[in-house]
Amino acid sequence: AAGVIQSPRHLIKEKRETATLKCYPIPRHDTVYWYQQGPGQDPQFLISFYEKMQSDKGSIPDRFSAQQFSDYHSELNMSSLELGDSALYFCASSQPMGAHTEAFFGQGTRLTVV
């Protein structure tokens, strides 16, 4: 079965550079969630989209922005990168929002800022 695809799997950037992470949800899933997991830390919710509109926002820095496109894929744009942005970034997708609609996670993108 198709899963959530994230690209790239690994990314190395220098401080103050920008990075773009991509997420391709499972077919027919219209909801996308982004999470950030720092080293040895729990995943922290960043932002979510439903039908191409932002549906909820968590602890996402102002330097980050995200959007969901017409084909439901999503991109997380990160500017002025800092060392502390080094983390595993997960995307999850789910079918139309409902209380028992499971969100499936991708493999994650490991971002290293040097």
Place this chain on the structure above:
Amino acid sequence: QKEVEQDPGPLSVPEGAIVSLNCTYSNSAFQYFMWYRQYSRKGPELLMYTYSSGNKEDGRFTAQVDKSSKYISLFIRDSQPSDSATYLCAMSVAGFQKLVFGTGTRLLVSP
């Protein structure tokens, strides 16, 4: 103080043991409680989820929620080396939206 507390472990057990993993939380608005398994360099994989209080069983796994104590547990019976992974509890006010995770407990099951 974190909304969800979870002992990071590691928890080492022999094969065949019963494993008990736990989380406590502070937000009484949480209604949905999940357990995820995460292997190294992989994304979290949902094991079980429970709505409100009560028990739920699925094969070797049993999830318990005690909302009065703000305490949730995952029991693994007849543990296998392949169960070695990090187990994350997660919870939310509304389904799978905006999950709040624990830090994860690393489980090691030795043959």
